[in-house]
Each structure stands twice: as structure tokens, then as C-alpha cells.
Amino acid sequence: MESAARSRHVLFLNWRDTRNPDGGGSEVFVERIAAELVRRGHRVTLFCAAHPGAPADETLPSGVRVLRRGGWRTVYLWAAWVCLTGGLRPDLIVDVCNGVPFLSPLYAGCPTVVVVHHVHREQWPVVLPGWRGRLGWWLESRVAPRVYRRCRYVTVSEPTREELIRLGVDPARITIVRNGLTPVRDEAVARTPYPSLVVLGRLVPHKRVEYALRALTALPDARLVVAGRGWWEPELRRLAAELGVAERTEFAGYVSEHRKHRLLASAWVALVPSVKEGWGLTILEAGARGTPTIAFREAGGVRDAIVDGQTGLLADDPDEFVALIRWLLSDEKTRQQLGEAAHAYARGFTWAASGRRFAQVVDEVAARPRQRVP
Structure with missing residues (x-):
């Protein structure tokens, strides 16, 4: 285990986890980065939506604690409730925005790091046609940049960084932490005989x-x-x-x-x-x-x-x-x-390197005085 500059309790807010039937690459990134923070001596909790077959509270083999409450619509309210009632007392929140933001600076009594994998401009009308998609895009493009205007952003690619800048995010507040790759066993597998x-x-x-x-x-x-x-x-x-x-x-x-x-x-x-x-x-x-x-x-x-x-x-x-x-x-x-x-x-992408970069962001942000959003 690598020791952190200072051990902190880091709370990840994400709408899903990798066990969720709808989980994807965003959830893999979150859990692998969370595991790397644990390896560096931090205590990490992942708060996400509940789903059938998954316990409400469990600790993964990586040492990451997973709390599941609410559904994909209500997990945002549950996150605010848990933070406001003192159910969790993190030193820092990692607010993962998958289109709909948790808006944690409005209720969290600690610094926030915002993770944005990509901007959903093109996806809103496909996933939620009509007024619901327009509302989602308004929350993502207008409300979120204002609420997070003093927060540090983390994204995974240069194209997303450019999109965040176009939404008004200060480039100095955006750090790129790319995905890693779990080493695979070099098992010999033949190509199919057909295209x-x-x-x-x-x-x-x-x-x-x-x-x-x-x-x-x-x-x-x-x-x-x-x-x-x-x-x-x-x-x-x-x-x-x-x-x-x-x-x-x-x-x-x-x-x-x-x-x-x-x-x-x-x-x-x-x-x-x-x-x-x-x-x-x-x-x-x-x-x-x-x-x-x-x-x-x-x-x-x-x-x-x-x-x-x-x-x-x-x-x-x-x-x-x-x-x-x-x-x-x-x-x-x-x-x-x-x-x-x-x-x-x-071969040039590893979770260890990604975790090291994310841990640097955590240490830098957590060391700054807390600034509330008025």
C-alpha cells in the first residue's frame, strides 16, 4: 500500500456501480480510481443507486465501501439527505456527473471534485426526447457550471476538456485523468476463419x-x-x-x-x-x-x-x-x-498511473480552505 500525504475519507457520488445491470465504462473508472485511493491509504465510500440483488451496504475486495440507496431518479435526493443529516462525514466529495449533476456544493460541508466523462448535448434528445431532454441539457449546461464554478474538474479526454471549456469552465480548473487498463492474460486465441x-x-x-x-x-x-x-x-x-x-x-x-x-x-x-x-x-x-x-x-x-x-x-x-x-x-x-x-x-495506460494523478488532485483540493457556493 502506498501511503497518502494524509489519509482522508473520500465520498464518491455516482448514479450506478459496476454491479448495476446498466453499469458501463464510467462505473469502471470510478471503482478503479476509488480502489487506487484506498491503496494509497484513503478511506473511500461509493454512494450509488440501489438495484435488485445488490446489498444496501457492502465492502468490495478493494476496500471500497458501497452504499446503495434509492433508484436512478431518487439517488440524487438520497445523496443530499445522507450528507445533510450527517450519515456520512467525508473530507472530500467526488461528484460524478453523468448528465444529471448531484450539485453537491449546495449541501456538502467539504470540498468537491467534479468528474465529467463527456458532455451529453447529443445524447439528451436521443435518451429523453422533448421537454425532458431540454430540461436535462439545461441542468447540465447552465445550472451545473454555475454550481460547480469554484470546483476542480476531472475528465478523461482532451475532447471533453474542450467541451467543458465551451460551457464556461475555467481551463485552469480542469485536469485530465485518462482511463487505465487492467492487464490481460496473454491467452492464445485464434482469429475467426471468417470476417x-x-x-x-x-x-x-x-x-x-x-x-x-x-x-x-x-x-x-x-x-x-x-x-x-x-x-x-x-x-x-x-x-x-x-x-x-x-x-x-x-x-x-x-x-x-x-x-x-x-x-x-x-x-x-x-x-x-x-x-x-x-x-x-x-x-x-x-x-x-x-x-x-x-x-x-x-x-x-x-x-x-x-x-x-x-x-x-x-x-x-x-x-x-x-x-x-x-x-x-x-x-x-x-x-x-x-x-x-x-x-x-x-500498454501505456495503467490504473496505477491514473490513480496517482487523481490522488494528486484529491490532495490539492482537500488542502484548500472550503468555499461555499452563495
């Missing part, structure tokens, strides 16, 4: 798995594995049948870490068709298996996770997305070169 694609992630509209299904219609010899779960799966299955690609599409559902890495290692190309990603952890995971990824340039953090033309490819529109897939599946030499470069690039 194969894989999409890994939650099955929700803004992940745009539809783009991968539509691409398959132009690739008659290719097959696609969609690994993940989510409420949008029935619609994706319906579309696969409508497009005539259901027999070449496997909906694998939730996969274990071992199965995930075997899928990434056996695929020829990984696809990330999302409308927005803060980073794109699966891109590095694919890279660790020597598999290049194709994503959309407009999707934010993927521009940091992929070195375009070296470790993977970025498309500017759906037609180019299909064209790049077709090219990479047909060009074995280029595919291998990109895969080897992606493997080397992925």
Missing part, C-alpha cells in the same frame, strides 16, 4: 448498434457479435431481422471478463458506433488483444483512445463507417499493422 466484427457495450439507443447492423448488410461474408445487455435489445433484434442479418448476428448478452477478452481477441475488427464516448474503454481493451477499432470522429473521447490511421480508424459519416469496415476486413496487412500498434498503445 468478424464485435460491438461491446450497453444496449441503449445512444450506443447506435444499429450502425453496425446496417453495415453488415453491405458485408455479405461478415458476422457480428453484439456483447452487452440493455433495454434496447428487442428493438435491435427486430432491426436485425428486418435487415436480413439476424442469422449473421449473435446477441451474446452479458459476458464475463474471460469471454469478453476472447471475443475481442478472435474478432477481426471492433466497432464503437456510439454518438458520444468520454473515452471508450473497450477501444483499449480491444487494442490489448491486438484488435483495431473503428469509431466515429464526432464521438468525443474516442479521438484520444484511437490514434487515427495508426491504432484504429475514425469515420466522419455512416457511409465512411461502412467503407472503412469493408477496407479493413479486406486488407489483412493494414489490419495487422493497426492491431500491433493498438496493442503497443494500450
Whole structure:
């Protein structure tokens, strides 16, 4: 264990945890960073929404305590209640904003660090059409920057940093702490004998798995594995049948870490068709298996996770997305070169380094006098 400059109680506020059926890369980042803080001598609590099958209070093997209260709508009120009633007495709060902010400076009696993986401008109308999406964007773009105007921000990529600056956040208050990568076992896994694609992630509209299904219609010899779960799966299955690609599409559902890495290692190309990603952890995971990824340039953090033309490819529109897939599946030499470069690039990211950088932010912020938001 590395000793912290001073041991503190750090409270993470996040709407979900990795055991939540809807958990994703944001939750992985939070829990791995929390574990690194514990390793450095801090006491860490993660407060998140409750979900079926998960205890209300548990301590993870990493030493992180997880408290679950409320649902995905009410967890924000529960967080305020617990802080205001003294149920938790943190020295510092890490307020993770996944679109809807916790607004902890309004009620917390300690400093706040804000974590923003990406700005949700494009996602609000997809996830919540109409007035609810406009309200969400107003909270994220107008209310949150004002409430957090004296807080330190942490984000995971340069594109998100640029978006925060456009929302009015002072660049001097933004620190980039990129995702790490858990070392993978070098298990020999053969590539499929046929052209194969894989999409890994939650099955929700803004992940745009539809783009991968539509691409398959132009690739008659290719097959696609969609690994993940989510409420949008029935619609994706319906579309696969409508497009005539259901027999070449496997909906694998939730996969274990071992199965995930075997899928990434056996695929020829990984696809990330999302409308927005803060980073794109699966891109590095694919890279660790020597598999290049194709994503959309407009999707934010993927521009940091992929070195375009070296470790993977970025498309500017759906037609180019299909064209790049077709090219990479047909060009074995280029595919291998990109895969080897992606493997080397992925090795440069570790959770230890990310945790060390985040711990520096914690120490710097916690050492400053508390300034309340008027």
C-alpha cells in the first residue's frame, strides 16, 4: 500500500456501480480510481443507486465501501439527505456527473471534485426526447457550471476538456485523468476463419448498434457479435431481422471478463458506433488483444483512445463507417499493422498511473480552505 500525504475519507457520488445491470465504462473508472485511493491509504465510500440483488451496504475486495440507496431518479435526493443529516462525514466529495449533476456544493460541508466523462448535448434528445431532454441539457449546461464554478474538474479526454471549456469552465480548473487498463492474460486465441466484427457495450439507443447492423448488410461474408445487455435489445433484434442479418448476428448478452477478452481477441475488427464516448474503454481493451477499432470522429473521447490511421480508424459519416469496415476486413496487412500498434498503445495506460494523478488532485483540493457556493 502506498501511503497518502494524509489519509482522508473520500465520498464518491455516482448514479450506478459496476454491479448495476446498466453499469458501463464510467462505473469502471470510478471503482478503479476509488480502489487506487484506498491503496494509497484513503478511506473511500461509493454512494450509488440501489438495484435488485445488490446489498444496501457492502465492502468490495478493494476496500471500497458501497452504499446503495434509492433508484436512478431518487439517488440524487438520497445523496443530499445522507450528507445533510450527517450519515456520512467525508473530507472530500467526488461528484460524478453523468448528465444529471448531484450539485453537491449546495449541501456538502467539504470540498468537491467534479468528474465529467463527456458532455451529453447529443445524447439528451436521443435518451429523453422533448421537454425532458431540454430540461436535462439545461441542468447540465447552465445550472451545473454555475454550481460547480469554484470546483476542480476531472475528465478523461482532451475532447471533453474542450467541451467543458465551451460551457464556461475555467481551463485552469480542469485536469485530465485518462482511463487505465487492467492487464490481460496473454491467452492464445485464434482469429475467426471468417470476417468478424464485435460491438461491446450497453444496449441503449445512444450506443447506435444499429450502425453496425446496417453495415453488415453491405458485408455479405461478415458476422457480428453484439456483447452487452440493455433495454434496447428487442428493438435491435427486430432491426436485425428486418435487415436480413439476424442469422449473421449473435446477441451474446452479458459476458464475463474471460469471454469478453476472447471475443475481442478472435474478432477481426471492433466497432464503437456510439454518438458520444468520454473515452471508450473497450477501444483499449480491444487494442490489448491486438484488435483495431473503428469509431466515429464526432464521438468525443474516442479521438484520444484511437490514434487515427495508426491504432484504429475514425469515420466522419455512416457511409465512411461502412467503407472503412469493408477496407479493413479486406486488407489483412493494414489490419495487422493497426492491431500491433493498438496493442503497443494500450500498454501505456495503467490504473496505477491514473490513480496517482487523481490522488494528486484529491490532495490539492482537500488542502484548500472550503468555499461555499452563495
